[in-house]
Amino acid sequence: MDAFSIGEAAERLALSPHTLRYYERAGLLDMVARNSAGRRVYTNADLHWISLLMCLRSSGMPIANMKKFSNLVRAGLSNVPDRIALLEQHRAKVIADMAALQSALTIIDGKLQRYRGMSNENQAAR
Amino acid sequence: MDAFSIGEAAERLALSPHTLRYYERAGLLDMVARNSAGRRVYTNADLHWISLLMCLRSSGMPIANMKKFSNLVRAGLSNVPDRIALLEQHRAKVIADMAALQSALTIIDGKLQRYRGMSNENQAAR
């Protein structure tokens, strides 16, 4: 099985057909095959590529950069260094985001401890 | 020094006066004092509270939940358990987000390694 309707593809990828079409229009996918009736037919390779896109998206890459990346991939192997540069830049951002989340977490945990202390005192006072 | 104009407060907090006013209108701050001319005067306590808000915001809490939290704080000490619940829920989301970033990072690193391999092969082939 290597041919999926947009509905099947959407289900497997856990996103909506609307979003799949939007990504295509946005220039993130190209050459999604069509059947005789003009309907999209997704291959496993398509799904795999879209999975990578979803990984980039969910880790905070803006659509515009995803489009740049897609264009590089589309343009052939000669620009692999450019792809590396783009991914490394994104990698740095992801790591920075993780660090920011970690420091927020520390503050939140501090606040929680304070609240737990207050909560216990209240109980003890009754 | 425990009194800041909106401009000074904005500078110290690294956000814009517009955003400070927006947060106030959104119900995240209350009782920001005014001077005789009707202008806002921020205390250190205000700045500290806003810093906590920024921590929540930057770690992905939606404004609506920040408002709920603000309302709880405003309503007094009796609802500390509710605040704990809200923060713990957020804490769980932050941890989930960090895990998602980590798994994206693993995929990105895998892709980078593949690209580096391709790049080296290309060089070797020349």
Added chain:
DNA sequence: TCTTGACTTAGAGCGCGCTCTAAATCGTAC
């Protein structure tokens, strides 16, 4: 044959979190 439901398109709409505008007011420096 007719109905049903998944698909097609271009384009509009939406939710979020700001971000800016316009017109007015105020305090300070000249």
Added chain:
DNA sequence: GTACGATTTAGAGCGCGCTCTAAGTCAAGA
């Protein structure tokens, strides 16, 4: 007194990433 720059308000506007609408096409099943 007057010019300037920071502030005030209500409300409009914006950028992003979807998300939905409307009108139409098509294939399969009753």
